[in-house]
Amino acid sequence: MTEDEFAAYQSLSEETEDHRWAFGTGFTDPLEGIDASVPDGVDAAALTGYCLALGDDALIYSHRLQQWMTRMPELEEETALANIALDLLGQARMLLARAGQAEGRSRREDDLAFFRDEHEFRSVRLAEHTDADFAQLAGRLLVFSAWRLALFGRLAASADPVLAAIAAKGANELAYHRDYAAQWVIRLGDGTPLSHDKMAAALGVIWPLTDELFRADPVAARLPGVAADPAELRAEVDAVLDAVLDAATLDRPQGAPLARVAGKTGRDGVHTEPFGYLLAELQSVARAHPDATW
């Protein structure tokens, strides 16, 4: 190894101004050096809620994917999925940091990720679903990434320049996630009779969670020019899903959407039972040792 090559590793172990590199503290703000102001005429409270919801989708989904680590069928898939989980975690960090800026109460990404309770999380219930098998993993990722890519494609032109930049960057990543998932759905659907049936069964489980993605969002409605209307995404997402399902020789599942609870869903802070267990795993260390350093 040359001196130059070694230096890159050496810097990892040096004391720095942000050496307290542990959960809950000391992380460099992912939006460091970017103008944090909220544009004139934009409802800051609504922007906070909107970024929080999109950040929560990514944080919770990423955690579910992380739980697959060491359990994937092949190393190649393990690496691909780890990268997808990391992309979503990166999007979550930037969106939660943006939510904290818009809120103006000095809450940082870690405060929002580790020190909010279940009812304060605004993620769609699709994000918290536990994939029972690889077919559910592929089918759920296809739906989620097709929807999120359609959304980020619009948000890239948002009147909030920070949200626009996060979305433009994320869209490149989501295009890969969608491609990865679509390839597996097609391979399994158009594979053996057994893989076809497993893929069809997986979509049947996932589908009731998709209606929520296109529900009217009162927070988005307060952000004209900044946010996207979820209902507008349906045609684009449907076209993508239909094309993939067609190639996979799979039928679009029929079935009622997952019931709301007193009219509420994930965006209202109402989640399914497994959410509590996920959150406990995500938050327990940071809560047991707040401001820990190493």
Added chain:
Amino acid sequence: MVTAAGLAAARAVAAAVPDPELPMVTVADLGILRDVATEGERLVVTITPTYSGCPALREIAHDLRRRLAASGFAGVDVRTALAPAWSAATMLSSPRLLVRRMT
């Protein structure tokens, strides 16, 4: 005051910083280094993450400050730019760049 010659020297130092994950190539090769400029007495270095979750960005920023300090640049600000988003197309087609596809 950073002179024109000083700025050119700072650019050379910044451009030579190796990528922590692929130390055979530099941050300039990879298109991570966006700009080196002056603001009054300070040197402002702008970098961009290859992907949203890139954990190496912090190490790159630290390495930039360390190397520039060693070359005599005391006041250095490292800023992140998200737009335009990084893409593989912004990598230099350097002969040292053996990586076929990194996205």
